[in-house]
Amino acid sequence: MALALQKENEARSNLSYFEVVREHPDVPPLVILKMDVQRRGVHYTKKALSAVDESVHQLRSPYIFGSRDAQIKPVPESLLLRDGTSILVDPTPLEQNPYVVDVIDGQVVLTDQGEVLETVEYWPKPDFYDKKTSSGVLMSHIISARPQRLNIFQSGFCHFWANDKGCRYCDIVTHFKQQRAELGIPAKLSPQDVFETMQEALKQPGRFTGICLTSGSDTRGAEPFDQEVDFYIEILQAIGANFKVKKFPSQLIASAFTEKQLARLYEETGLTSYTADLEVLNEELFNWICPGKAEWIGYREWKNRLIRAVDIFGRGNVSTGIVGGVETAKPKGFGSEEAALQSTLTEAEDLISQGVNVAFIVWVPRPGSYFRDQKNPSLDYFVRLAKGLHQLRVKYSLPIDFDDYRRCGNHPDTDLSRLL
Numbered sequence: 001m002a003l004a005l006q007k008e009n010e011a012r013s014n015l016s017y018f019e020v021v022r023e024h025p026d027v028p029p030l031v032i033l034k035m036d037v038q039r040r041g042v043h044y045t046k047k048a049l050s051a052v053d054e055s056v057h058q059l060r061s062p063y064i065f066g067s068r069d070a071q072i073k074p075v076p077e078s079l080l081l082r083d084g085t086s087i088l089v090d091p092t093p094l095e096q097n098p099y100v101v102d103v104i105d106g107q108v109v110l111t112d113q114g115e116v117l118e119t120v121e122y123w124p125k126p127d128f129y130d131k132k133t134s135s136g137v138l139m140s141h142i143i144s145a146r147p148q149r150l151n152i153f154q155s156g157f158c159h160f161w162a163n164d165k166g167c168r169y170c171d172i173v174t175h176f177k178q179q180r181a182e183l184g185i186p187a188k189l190s191p192q193d194v195f196e197t198m199q200e201a202l203k204q205p206g207r208f209t210g211i212c213l214t215s216g217s218d219t220r221g222a223e224p225f226d227q228e229v230d231f232y233i234e235i236l237q238a239i240g241a242n243f244k245v246k247k248f249p250s251q252l253i254a255s256a257f258t259e260k261q262l263a264r265l266y267e268e269t270g271l272t273s274y275t276a277d278l279e280v281l282n283e284e285l286f287n288w289i290c291p292g293k294a295e296w297i298g299y300r301e302w303k304n305r306l307i308r309a310v311d312i313f314g315r316g317n318v319s320t321g322i323v324g325g326v327e328t329a330k331p332k333g334f335g336s337e338e339a340a341l342q343s344t345l346t347e348a349e350d351l352i353s354q355g356v357n358v359a360f361i362v363w364v365p366r367p368g369s370y371f372r373d374q375k376n377p378s379l380d381y382f383v384r385l386a387k388g389l390h391q392l393r394v395k396y397s398l399p400i401d402f403d404d405y406r407r408c409g410n411h412p413d414t415d416l417s418r419l420l
């Protein structure tokens with residue numbers, strides 16, 4: 001019996017994209033395709049690159065994490081599917097078997113082994129991208145865009161790396177140094193530059209639905225993380241100076257703060273939602289994969305702080321992000337996808353039942369991270385993870401409007417909110 005189950009699970013993990021689509025008729029095929037493209041990455045052919053119009057399309061702008069080929073090149077920022085689903089995906093070396101973006105019969109298409117799967121569009125370039133702040137910095141280096149939101153990465157350093165305890169899948173510091181050297185991006189954003197760029201971005205009608213801030217953790221201060229909180233408050237107040245009302249649609253992805261720190265963020269700024277990423281929903285794996293978070297806060301306290309944040313920001317406005325699939329990393333991760341899924345969803349239910357949402361991104365083993373040589377799980381795994389998280393939100397009637405396909409676009413599980 002156990003052997004039969006094991007064989008069945010192995011078979012599931014080898015299913016092709018079309019087989020996975022047949023296995024999950026309740027999940028939109030384009031959302032499944034998004035997951036597989038994020039899982040495997042993309043390669044742009046010469047024809048695909050020659051279809052880029054720099055006056056219309058958004059080229060890769062500064063980002064907090066690096067790409068799978070560890071290069072900074074003027075390629076399309078990313079892709080949109082024909083139903084508006086956004087795919088956040090990096091250029092990937094051909095030997096890793098990525099999807100291929102090509103031009104066939106005048107259309108930009110996504111192909112796999114020569115077969116055309118879908119037409120795709122490059123992301124549209126925002127109106128403010130080529131403008132400069134009064135201090136002379138290119139505005140796309142201050143705020144970067146997704147099809148639906150504005151991203152502010154206020155600092156590209158994470159203090160967990162100071163004693164080499166950064167998260168094992170993360171390449172923030174390697175990538176930050178590369179962006180500083182090759183693009184000359186500022187080490188830390190100035191509130192005035194952020195104010196001016198936001199003012200310009202908001203002039204574009206009908207495009208942006210939310211503002212997201214994130215950066216590495218900063219452990220410094222009278223209480224640990226006080227400096228991180230202070231800087232976020234400064235930047236949020238600079239953003240808020242553009243609005244006539246106190247609150248504006250916004251998400252902060254940051255360290256797990258104390259109630260005192262969270263109350264300051266809520267009361268002194270226009271922030272409307274708060275996310276502190278546990279990254280992996282298992283205490284032992286958290287200790288191994290996120291040693292800095294474990295050292296400074298710990299898994300249980302991190303969870304407690306998330307639960308307490310619901311009292312401050314309100315139900316439906318607090319979440320934790322996980323790096324979907326990293327729970328299978330070798331050698332300490334789960335040996336089977338079945339066990340990994342069951343454990344992750346059980347822990348997710350504990351959080352969701354207490355008002356803390358859980359959303360995943362697809363784990364990409366990046367070359368600048370410790371997990372560079374690992375392999376992410378199967379497509380079937382990611383589809384079941386997306387379904388499982390979505391079903392838990394439905395079970396507990398917990399909305400995730402602030403981080404769904406309209407405001408974020410990077411979580412396959414919150415793409416499923418459109419089914420409600």
Ligand code: SF4
Binds near residue numbers: 158
């Ligand atoms: S907290 Fe972890 S994932 Fe976030 S920037 Fe620091 S090392 Fe990277």
